[in-house]
Amino acid sequence: MATVPETTVESAVSLRDVRRRYDRGEPVDALAGVSLDLPRGSYTAVMGPSGSGKSTLMNVVGLLDTPTDGAVTIGGTDASSLSESERARVRGAEVGFVFQTFNLMPRLTALDNVALPMVFAGVPRPERRERARRLLERVGLGDRLDHLPNELSGGQRQRVAIARALANDPAILLADEPTGNLDSATSDAVLALFDELHTEGNTVLLVTHERAVAEHAERIVHVLDGRVERVETLRR
Amino acid sequence: MDLGESVGMSLSAIRGHKLRSGLTVLGVVIGITAVITFVTLGGSLQAGLVGDLGGEGASNVNVWSSPTEVSGPPGAGAQPVFTDRDVRELDRQQDVRQVVARGTVRLSTVSDGNDTVALQQATAYGRSYFAPDDLREGRSFRQGADEAVLNPAAAALFEDELRAGDTLTLALEDGREVDVRVVGVLDTSTAQDPFEGFTQGPRVYLPTDPFYERVVTGPTSGDPERVYQTLFVIADGPEQVGGVRERTLTYLAEESDAATLVAPNVEFVAQTNEQLLDQVRDILDTLTAFVTGVAVISLVVGAIGIANIMLVSVTERTREIGIMKAVGARDRDVLGVFLTEAAVLGVVGAAVGTVAGLAVGYAGTVFVDLPFVVPWEWGVVAVVVGVLVGVVSGLYPAWNAARTDPIDALRYE
Ligand SMILES: Nc1ncnc2c1ncn2[C@@H]1O[C@H](COP(=O)(O)OP(=O)(O)O)[C@@H](O)[C@H]1O
Ligand SMILES: [Mg+2]
Numbered sequence: 215m216a217t218v219p220e221t222t223v224e225s226a227v228s229l230r231d232v233r234r235r236y237d238r239g240e241p242v243d244a245l246a247g248v249s250l251d252l253p254r255g256s257y258t259a260v261m262g263p264s265g266s267g268k269s270t271l272m273n274v275v276g277l278l279d280t281p282t283d284g285a286v287t288i289g290g291t292d293a294s295s296l297s298e299s300e301r302a303r304v305r306g307a308e309v310g311f312v313f314q315t316f317n318l319m320p321r322l323t324a325l326d327n328v329a330l331p332m333v334f335a336g337v338p339r340p341e342r343r344e345r346a347r348r349l350l351e352r353v354g355l356g357d358r359l360d361h362l363p364n365e366l367s368g369g370q371r372q373r374v375a376i377a378r379a380l381a382n383d384p385a386i387l388l389a390d391e392p393t394g395n396l397d398s399a400t401s402d403a404v405l406a407l408f409d410e411l412h413t414e415g416n417t418v419l420l421v422t423h424e425r426a427v428a429e430h431a432e433r434i435v436h437v438l439d440g441r442v443e444r445v446e447t448l449r450r
Numbered sequence: 451m452d453l454g455e456s457v458g459m460s461l462s463a464i465r466g467h468k469l470r471s472g473l474t475v476l477g478v479v480i481g482i483t484a485v486i487t488f489v490t491l492g493g494s495l496q497a498g499l500v501g502d503l504g505g506e507g508a509s510n511v512n513v514w515s516s517p518t519e520v521s522g523p524p525g526a527g528a529q530p531v532f533t534d535r536d537v538r539e540l541d542r543q544q545d546v547r548q549v550v551a552r553g554t555v556r557l558s559t560v561s562d563g564n565d566t567v568a569l570q571q572a573t574a575y576g577r578s579y580f581a582p583d584d585l586r587e588g589r590s591f592r593q594g595a596d597e598a599v600l601n602p603a604a605a606a607l608f609e610d611e612l613r614a615g616d617t618l619t620l621a622l623e624d625g626r627e628v629d630v631r632v633v634g635v636l637d638t639s640t641a642q643d644p645f646e647g648f649t650q651g652p653r654v655y656l657p658t659d660p661f662y663e664r665v666v667t668g669p670t671s672g673d674p675e676r677v678y679q680t681l682f683v684i685a686d687g688p689e690q691v692g693g694v695r696e697r698t699l700t701y702l703a704e705e706s707d708a709a710t711l712v713a714p715n716v717e718f719v720a721q722t723n724e725q726l727l728d729q730v731r732d733i734l735d736t737l738t739a740f741v742t743g744v745a746v747i748s749l750v751v752g753a754i755g756i757a758n759i760m761l762v763s764v765t766e767r768t769r770e771i772g773i774m775k776a777v778g779a780r781d782r783d784v785l786g787v788f789l790t791e792a793a794v795l796g797v798v799g800a801a802v803g804t805v806a807g808l809a810v811g812y813a814g815t816v817f818v819d820l821p822f823v824v825p826w827e828w829g830v831v832a833v834v835v836g837v838l839v840g841v842v843s844g845l846y847p848a849w850n851a852a853r854t855d856p857i858d859a860l861r862y863e
Contacts, residue, residue, distance in 0.1 A: 278776060278856050299780040306778015317773050317860060321462045331777035333455050378777065 225287070226385045226417040227252040227275055232284035234270050234440075244270035245281070246440035252386060252419060257412040259431035260421045267440040268421045272390045275419065277305040289385035306335050310379025314391035316371040318363040324350060324374045325359040331381040342381075349377040353407060369400035376407060380416075387411065389420045393427055405430050456790035463763070463791055464798070471795060474759040477752025478799030478839055479806065481745040482832045486807020488741040489825045491814045492734045498640065498820040499730055507723045508688040509547070511695045512644050513681040513702070515712055516719050524726060525645040528679040529716065530664050533707040535671055537576065540683055543697050545690035551576030551678040552645065553662045556623035560654065562608040562616065569607075572598075572620070572654040573646070574662040576678070579655070580634065584642075588614030588634030593657045598630040603639040604652035605632075620654075630656070640819050644726055645680055650819050669710040677711065683720070695720045749835065752799060753843040760792050760847035764854075771851050772859025785852040792844020793837050800836025804829050 227250075234245040244267045252258055252275075260268050273279035274286060277293055286293040289308035296304060310331075311317075318327050325346050332342035350359055353373040363371055372392060379387050389408065393401035409430055412418050420431060428434045429448060436443040464471045514528035532551065541549045555572045580590035580599055591597035598618060605612040612618065616632045636642070639650045646653070656662075658676065668675040685694040702708055702718045712718075764771070771784055779787075808824065815822045 273857055276776070278860075299782065302775065302778055302780040302783075305776070311776045313860065317769065317776070319770055319773055321466055322459075330774070333452075334774070334778040334780070334783055339455075382778070 224254050225251045226254045226256070226289065227419070228287045229275070230285040230287075232274060232281045232286060234267075234274060234279060235282045243440045245274065247284070248437075248440070248442055250435065250442065252417055254385075254417055255412075255415050256433075257408075257418045257431045258420070259428035259434045260419065260437060261423060261425070261428050261434055262437035262443075263423065266437045268423075268437060269390055270440075271437065272388050272419070272421055275386070276309045276311055276388050277301045278311075302334075306331050307382050308385040310381070310384040310387045312372070312375050312379050312387065312389040312392045314394040316363070316368070316375050316395070318371055318374055318378075320363055323360045323362060324355060324366065324377075327363070327374055328377045328381055331378060335382050337382075346377070346381065349380055350374070352380075353377045367400075368396050369403060372396065372400075372404050373407065376404070376411075380411070386417045386419060389418065391421055391423070393422070393424075401427070453790070456786050457794060459787055460791035460794040463767075464794060467763075470759060471798075474755045475752065475795050475799030475802070477748050477750075477755050478796060478836060479752075479803040481748030481752060482800050482803025482836070483806040483810065484741055484748065485745045486804050486825065486828060486832060487810040487814070488738060488807075489828045490808060490811025490823070491820075492738060493823040493825050494811070494815045494820040496727075496731065496734065497823045499727055509685040509691050510723050511683040511685065511691060511698055511720050512723070512726065513683055513698060513718065513720045514645075514679060515708065515716050517713075517716050519715075524721060525680055527716075528645075529713065530677040530679045531708040531711040531716075532678045532681050533666070533668050533670075533675045533711070535668055535675060536702075536706045536708055537678070537681065539705065540681070540698060540701060543683075543694065543701060545686050545694050545697075547684045547686050548577065550579060550682040550684065551658055551676070552643065552680045552682065553658060553664065553676075553678045555656060555661050555663075557620055557654075558623055558625075559621040560604075560607075561619040561621070562610065562612060565608045565610070567607045569604075569652065569654065572656050572661070573642075574656045574658040576658045578657070580636070580642075584636055585634045586637035588632070591633055591655065591657045593659045595657065596628065596630045596660070597633045597657065599634040599636065599655040600632055601636045601639045601642075601653045601655075603650060604654050605635050607652050618654075628661075638819060643682070644723065650817075666711065669707045675707075691722050691724075695722055749839055752796075753839045755843075756792055756795050756840060757843035757847060759795075760788060760844050761850070763791070764788060764847045764851040767851075768854060768859045768862040771854045772856045772862065775854075775856035776860065781852040784854070785848045788848035788851045789841055789844045792848065793840035796836040796838070796840025796843075797833055798836075799839075800832045803836075804832045807832075 229248050229250045232245055232248045236242045236244055248271060260271060262268050270279060274281050288304065291304055293301065328346035328349050329342040347359060350356055353376055355370060355373055358366060358370060393404055396404060405427060408418055422428050432448060434446040512524055514525050515531050516527045537549050537551050540546060553574045555574050557569050557571055559566050560569045578590040578592060591599055600612060612632050614632055614634055618630050618632055619627055620630060621627050662676055664677050665674045666677050683694055683698050685691040698720050699718060774784055812822055
């Protein structure tokens with residue numbers, strides 16, 4: 215696919231000419247005009263060298279970061295006009311983050327970590343515990359509900375993080391180097407889980423610098439110096 | 451985000467740092483302990499006094515003479531000036547039910563057979579004085595009889611605890627020895643009249659006849675008469691006590707033997723128990739203000755401690771703040787989490803302080819044998835103060851946490 219399609223209602227996320235400039239010292243254009251559409255149910259990988267703007271793209275899509283210019287639409291909501299608390303609400307409801315370093319709450323059990331996004335979304339306690347339990351079973355951790363993160367292996371922690379990302383049934387799963395801290399066997403298992411989640415209809419955006427990881431996706435967006443260099447569609 | 455969830459997270463954060471949290475709330479604990487101990491003791495003391503003085507004591511006027519420059523507890527500086535005639539004359543005044551003369555009998559020791567203990571004085575009353583329900587056994591003494599009533603502390607001075615029916619030998623100050631029959635033991639060692647103070651020492655009570663021996667030539671009668679240091683003028687009822695007090699002072703000033711016997715610069719004091727209670731309340735209020743001042747300082751120190759530890763905690767948990775925001779926490783949710791934690795620290799400090807204060811206060815009331823009164827309203831005040839101290843000291847750290855940039859926070863090592 216050489217051109218980026220126009221925004222459609224079917225897009226989980228769409229970016230229009232998004233720019234993000236950091237002004238600390240020498241100004242850096244981490245994103246220098248990115249347009250991108252992520253159709254519902256699609257699986258997209260973002261590849262590029264270190265410092266090319268991949269994480270910034272993630273953060274902008276996930277409403278953690280605000281673009282200096284351009285428009286971000288997520289789950290049908292235009293994010294540019296939102297207040298801080300509305301952005302937090304949309305982020306909680308429509309985005310599921312998975313990080314390289316897992317980023318679990320150290321003092322919360324696996325179950326409570328998975329339930330946390332539902333706490334901020336106002337889901338009643340019995341309901342969110344039940345759903346957290348089912349999600350942990352879904353990622354194969356039905357027998358680790360009450361374990362603390364430091365009682366789990368890296369692969370297990372990342373599964374908890376994935377279950378947490380799914381908690382509020384988001385429009386998109388954002389994974390920034392999710393296998394970066396895992397050995398190859400565990401990485402394969404985590405990537406297989408993403409494949410399954412994609413097959414089940416979830417929209418996935420995965421950042422990686424490894425070709426082999428990126429090839430799990432349907433297409434690869436290559437970024438360089440804050441721009442989309444090319445979009446590669448994969449066939450299997 | 452609901453409060454229950456914030457409190458749950460706070461408790462797990464606090465449990466994660468037990469020692470640190472404990473040391474942090476120490477200032478609050480000390481402040482609250484001081485206040486609760488004090489109000490418990492103060493309240494119990496008042497309750498004890500009201501019990502002693504308020505009920506039947508409400509009709510009493512306590513009378514003594516006092517050098518004009520002396521101010522102090524009831525009876526301070528009292529001289530023996532009230533004669534038997536004064537007692538009889540006051541008894542005849544309007545609305546007076548009876549007058550009880552009181553004096554002290556100087557002793558050197560008291561003995562039960564060969565078992566001898568030192569005791570400096572006994573209290574003598576001009577009536578039988580004790581009612582049946584003041585006594586745990588026996589009865590009160592009778593005037594004109596060699597009889598004594600002991601308080602439990604006095605009964606327990608001897609190896610064989612004394613009981614009604616036992617004989618006690620009193621060695622008087624001048625070396626004479628007299629045998630008395632113990633006819634009753636009181637049911638408590640607390641003071642039996644306002645002139646005894648609030649200590650729990652052993653006490654022996656005697657009838658003035660025959661034991662009280664201070665005698666002068668009566669200025670009116672010309673005959674030898676006993677002279678007493680203090681009198682209780684008891685009105686027919688609490689409504690009459692004010693009038694009785696007035697008439698007592700008038701009689702003493704204008705007609706009494708006491709007016710003749712009294713030294714210059716000595717005035718008569720007639721104090722109702724209500725006035726005495728007011729005086730005690732004044733003293734307690736002053737002390738309460740002082741203790742509250744100390745407590746406020748301690749609470750300020752406690753608040754600074756909580757603020758400090760919350761700042762540390764916010765920094766340590768920067769990454770957790772980033773995580774919370776990434777999964778949908780609004781700034782005010784983060785604010786709420788840290789404010790709740792500070793408030794929980796304050797409340798835990800206040801609760802520990804309240805329990806410690808009640809325990810110390812309880813031990814104090816047991817020690818001085820006062821009724822234990824739980825100051826419920828102060829318990830509520832303590833918890834509210836704990837919340838306030840926590841919230842105030844948590845505001846700035848929590849605000850810091852709330853405005854943390856999630857991207858920086860997630861990168862934070
Ligand atoms: N918070 C920030 N402040 C200043 N510069 C930043 C910040 N975040 C990222 N950058 C800069 O933006 C560029 C893109 O960074 P990033 O998106 O993290 O790249 P990647 O994830 O592809 O390695 C880099 O040059 C980086 O130094
Ligand atoms: Mg990166």
